[in-house]
Amino acid sequence: MEELDKIKKEINSASDLKELDGIYKKYLGKKGEVALALRSIGDLSEREKKERAPQLQSLKKEIEEEVLKRSSELKSSGAEEALRGEWLDVTAPGKKAELGHLHPLTQIQQKVNEIFSSLGFEIVEGPELETEWYNFDALNIPKDHPSRDIWDTFWMQDKELLLRTHTSPVQIRHMEKHQPPIRIIAPGRVFRHEASDASHDIQFYQLEGLMVDKDMSVANFKAVINEFLSQLFGENVKIRLRPSFFPFVEPGFEVDMYGPKGWMEMLGAGMVHPNVFKAAGYNPVNWQGFAFGIGLDRIAMMKYKIDDIRLLYSGDLRFLKQF
Amino acid sequence: MKFSYNWLQSFFSESLPEPEKLAELLTMHSFEVEEVEKKDEDHILAIDILPNRAHDCLSHLGVAKEIAALTDSKLKNPSPGLARLGRESKKLLQVDIQDKSLCPRYTAYVVEGVKIADSPEWIKERLASMNQKPISNIVDITNYIMWELGQPLHAFDFDKINGANMNIRLAKQGEKLETLDGAAHDLGADAIIIEDESRIIDLAGIKGGANTQIDSSTKTIIFQAAIFDAARIRKAAQKLGIKTDAAVRYMHGFDQNLPPQALERAIELLRETNPKVKIVQKIDIYPSPQKSKKIAIDTRYVNSLLGTDISKKKMKQILEKLGFGLTSLTGGFKIKDLGFKFTVDVPAYRLDIDAAQDVIEEIGRIYGYENIKPIAPQGTLAVPRRNEQVFWRSRARDILSGFGFSEVYNYSMIPKSQEEDYAFPLLELTNPISDEFQYLRPWLMHGVLKNIASNKKYFEAIKLFEIGRVFFQEGEDIREEENFIFALTGKENAANGFYEVKGYADEFLKKLGINDFYFDPTFSEEDEKYHGLLLHPARRAIIRADNNFVGFVGEVHPDILSKFGVEGKVYCAEFNFDKISAAAEEEHIYQKPSKYPEVVRDIAVLVPRGTMVVEALNAINSVSGPLLRDIDLFDMFEGENLPEGMKNLAFHLIFQSDKKTLTSQEVDEIMSKITKVLEENLWEVR
Structure with missing residues (x-):
């Protein structure tokens, strides 16, 4: 056994495969010590044979195992060594992945659509080129009335058409074709004939909401809008309703949300005016509903801290690639 | 409008809440107070009077009435009794109204013994709080009355009037008047004017004439408090471009009981400087007095619409504070399904109250929207129907952004100069904001080319897409459709750009489940007219699905590029997205891969x-x-x-x-x- 320990030590001190091969040959090669001893075992007496043969066999096995072990050790450390030679500087930048960017207004619209869809609202759309009837008359905004002055309008040449000034006409178009209960949102592009500055542009996006049933109330509106704003801006927003005026609702109110700079005007809303129900072909005695309109550009600007609405329509990739 | 806190206080014996507190009350229950500013011994409140209340609240009295309801205080009426003002003794003036609709009420006092002087200090102070320079006792009174009561007044120098007749009629085309400010106006056919025997002396409801104005030697005046037709004043003011404080008030109309009150108050104020003035003639032409309005409401509907449980007693209290009268229709008994039923008498100054919903708004806002507890709506639980256009639009955007394209939003209007790029008529705006926004876009390509031109300074390779409505005329039909465009440019695309954009178009359609399409190099006459001009004549194809046009692909024509100042080449594909979303298909059948080698x-x-x-x-x-x-x-x-x-x-x-x-x-x-x-x-x- 002393013999075995000495050989193992020798094997494990081999520093490469070639040296290991030499050691193997020294014991188990054609002229190796152990090989020779095994071959000459026939020369021994029966008694000596019985004692010596198993010892040599086991020694041979032990050597073979030890050489194999050492050889795999040497091989793997050699591979490791080779891999180390393939060193990369991992702090150098990665290859640029070329994914495109969705416009911030698209992202806001998708988010808003998702929230209202989860609340059971259907998404409907209407034309951007509208008639005077849908944009004004049907919404209880009479001709030659000062209330019409709130909406500065782009008119088409020689046509009875205009660019819609709000998404509210979609309310009428939808009610004409559907019976309550109604639960819709109508997002879309709208236009105003006004001088543009950092917070006003000649076009922007609005989202109209309408819910009509037997007994919709202001209290119901508060619950829905609170849920929407909470989901959009994070938990537990603080809101307040204050009186306002839009010809197509009565009562009408403005919804403010509490933010870092105090109360911020978020949207206009109210209970659908009986004249609007009439224009859409409903009997106002039978139905109650609320409607609201939110400016999506303003929401995008608040969420992304954009300070000029015109950036949204500039097509400037230095801006768009940030989204 | 700006309001003086001290002026508002003058209507009350009790002291009002502090200015900031008052602002908060008004904002939450009446009108938004945008700013409270301390000015000398006073505070100025900038209050955003809602357009439906302009008829009664563009005055200190109007807002004071709101405050009385909000603070539960009693209002002092500033007008004295008529009795103190004396009797008429002369018949100096005859007033005729050509068409009664021009002037529903004409009230005027002829006043003798006037001496032009400075106004008393307290009136000057009030005017200063409204940023109005004091002029003379008479002129100051006309301004003062407008801000206090909301009634515009006008004063004529009686001795400057030719003859003894005044006539109210519509102006004729070509007539002119020089107004008080010295400006000469060509009056259109919508202006209401007052003339004496020989000339026009007043642009009624908007501005007085220079020919009959008060001066330092004026001795007899006509104080005029009339009501002119709102729609005509609005039209004339817009056409002439004069939006005076008086015109703004006339446009919104007001309580027809106001003119005599305003004149009584004017005389009272005049006596502070001219104690001896005499009213010698009173004119009041009022052929069809304003009718009072009654509206029926029931407590069930009020609570149902607000989502509240407000008691009958509380509703009554709120409405009475606002000056409404209430009569029970059910003898104080509750009726099944209706609750208590009332008739509401609407005060004459509330022109905005026409229907039960208007009355309910009054109850709601005074009760306080903050006191209405949110209640989640109840209804059947139903998954909303999917909007196919919205769904496919979102899918299309994801595909393009996956290809590395970035999304742009352009204006729906295109410049006047681009008309020549189209071989078909564009839809033109009547009142464009500038030449840059003259026509509605018939294709999205122009916007995207503009973006490429402006981004070239910063980026070499550009890949953009846009989805949006386009507009054009086809025969008699006006068409509004949704288009989808993607375009690319860059050095590496110079040779193979066409095949690159075609490859994207191919994969785009397949990803939308459209497989039966092909690229057709033949342009029909129609294709040539609508989009042939935009493309390189030898590098373009129409994309057809089921043999129908769905879009085109190609290299943008070098002439178009040079107009936009784009160097190099741009390749694009533009689709009619309405047709794409109609043909798109989500269903997909799996094909088993073969086990055998290829x-x-x-x-x-x-x-x-x-x-x-x-x-x-x-x-x-x-x-x-x-x-x-x-x-x-x-x-x-x-x-x-x-x-x-x-x-x-x-x-x-x-x-x-x-x-x-x-x-x-x-x-x-x-x-x-x-x-x-x-x-x-x-x-x-x-």
Whole structure:
């Protein structure tokens, strides 16, 4: 056994495969010590044979195992060594992945659509080129009335058409074709004939909401809008309703949300005016509903801290690639 | 409008809440107070009077009435009794109204013994709080009354009036008047005017005439408090571009009981400087007095619409504070399904109250919207119907952003200068904001080219897409459709840009589940007219699905690019997205991959340069049979080593069966058929 320990030590001190091969040959090669001893075992007496043969066999096995072990050790450390030679500087930048960017207004619209869809609202759309009837008359905004002055309008040449000034006409178009209960949102592009500055542009996006049933109330509106704003801006927003005026609702109110700079005007809303129900072909005695309109550009600007609405329509990739 | 806190206080014996507190009350229950500003001993409140209350609240009295309701205080009426003012003694003036609709009420006092002087200090102070310079006792009173009561007044120098008659009529085209401010106006046909026997003396409801104005020697005046037709004043003021404080008040109309009150108050104020003035004639033409309004409401509906449980008593309290009268219709008994029913008498100054909902708003806002507890709506639980257009639009955007394209939003209007790029009429705006926004866009391409031009300064390779509505006229029809465009430019695209954009178009359609489409190099006359001009005539194709136009792909015409100042080349594909979303298909059937190996053979054909790849493909497909699973063009080459005018097409032909392993003999047989058919076309197989 002393013999075995000495050989193992020798094997494990081999520093490469070639040296290991030499050691193997020294014991188990054609002229190796152990090989020779095994071959000459026939020369021994029966008694000596019985004692010596198993010892040599086991020694041979032990050597073979030890050489194999050492050889795999040497091989793997050699591979490791080779891999180390393939060193990369991992702090150098990665290859640029070329994914495109969705416009911030698209992202806001998708988010808003998702929230209202989860609340059971259907998404409907209407034309951007509208008639005077849908944009004004049907919404209880009479001709030659000062209330019409709130909406500065782009008119088409020689046509009875205009660019819609709000998404509210979609309310009428939808009610004409559907019976309550109604639960819709109508997002879309709208236009105003006004001088543009950092917070006003000649076009922007609005989202109209309408819910009509037997007994919709202001209290119901508060619950829905609170849920929407909470989901959009994070938990537990603080809101307040204050009186306002839009010809197509009565009562009408403005919804403010509490933010870092105090109360911020978020949207206009109210209970659908009986004249609007009439224009859409409903009997106002039978139905109650609320409607609201939110400016999506303003929401995008608040969420992304954009300070000029015109950036949204500039097509400037230095801006768009940030989204 | 700006309001003086001290002036508002003058209507009350009790002191009002502090200015900030008052602002908060008004904001939450009446009108938004935008600013409270301390000014000397006073506070100025900037209050955003809502348009439906302009008729009664563009005055300190109007807002004081709101405050009285909000603070539960009693209002002192500033007007004295009529009795103190004396009797009429003379008949100096005759007033005629041509058309009663021009002037529903005309009230005026002729006042003798006037001495022009400075106003008392307290009136000057009030005017200063409204940023009005004091002028003279008479002029100051007309301004003061407007801000206090909301009634515009006008004062004529009686001695400057020619004759004893005044006539109210519509102006005629071509008539002129020089107003108090010295400006000369051409009066249109909508202006209401007052004339004496020889000339026009007043642009009624808007501005007085210079010819009859008060001056330092004025002795007899006519104080006029009339009501003129709101719609005509609005039109005339807009047309003439004069939006005076008086005109703004007339446009919104007001309580027809106001004119005599205003005149009484005016005389009272005048007596502070001219204690001896005498009213010698009172004129009041009021043929059809304003009718009082009654509205029926029931407590059930009020609570149902607000979502509250407000008691009958509380509703009554709120309405009475606002000056409404209430009569019970049900003798104080509750009726099933209606609750208590009332008739509400609307105060004359509330022109905005016409229906039960208007009354409910009054109850709601005074009760306080903050006191209404949110209640989640109840209803059947239903998954909303999916909007297909919205769904596919979102899918399309994801595909393009996956290809590395960024989304832009452009204006729906395009410049006047771009009209010449189109061979069909564009829809034009009547009142564009500038030449830059003259027409509605018929295609999205112009916007995207503009973006490419402006981004070229910062980026070499650009990939953009946009989805949006386009507008054009087809025969008598005005069409509004949704289009989808993507465009790319960049150095690396110079040679293969067309095939790159075509490849995207191909994958785009397939990802939307549209497989039955092809690229058609032939442009019909219609295609040529609507989008031919925009594209390079030899590098363009119409994309047809089910044989219908769905879009086009091509290199943008160099002339168009140079107009936008874009160097290099731009390739784009624009689709009619309404047609795409209608054809898009989410259903998809799985095809089991074959267990057996595929055999790939290459074949090269030398064809004349003008031969299209599709012709070679059609030839191969005509004889190959079902075992040819795929053909892949891997090289298209012309030039050196090839005969002049020829090009070399090289294909991988992939054979596979889903039933067995193909032998080379089977494939050889098909290959020889393919070779034969290609050679029959006089093409050399290499």
